[in-house]
Amino acid sequence: MIKIIIFTHGGLSGALKESASMLVGTLDNVECFSVMPGCDLDALSEQVSASISKSQEDGVIVFSDLFFGTPFNILINLSQKHSFPHITGVNLPLLIEAVNYSRQEDAALEYIVKELMEFSKDCIKDAGAFIASL
Secondary structure (H helix, E strand, C coil): CCEEEEEEECCHHHHHHHHHHHHHCCCCCEEEEEECCCCCHHHHHHHHHHHHHHHCCCCEEEEECCCCCHHHHHHHHHCCCCCCCEEECCCHHHHHHHHHHHCCCCCCHHHHHHHHHHHHCCCCCCHHHHHHCC
């Protein structure tokens, strides 16, 4: 099973995992990391690096919250050491979609990332425009 890592500011990563588990069940393959005020960024980077390294054989997808935010920048640095797909701008629908793909034993990592990027284009909607179209 492909591992999913969520790396965000504050408690967002844990909240996303908790919310997703309410909808799709236990998420044993999802690991969360958070940049908290005053945390040791070097130690956090090492923890994320170890998690990626441990999971590379089975496959790992890493999500971050903000383009050019601290988690994003740490992951860019780690990409010099490890090879892994990194998608920034994580949200609940995207995480749920990733979890569903990660449970498919025959899905290739490259295929999953491609599908997630396509899905992400349609995951944010203007509810007002939708209601007006009814």
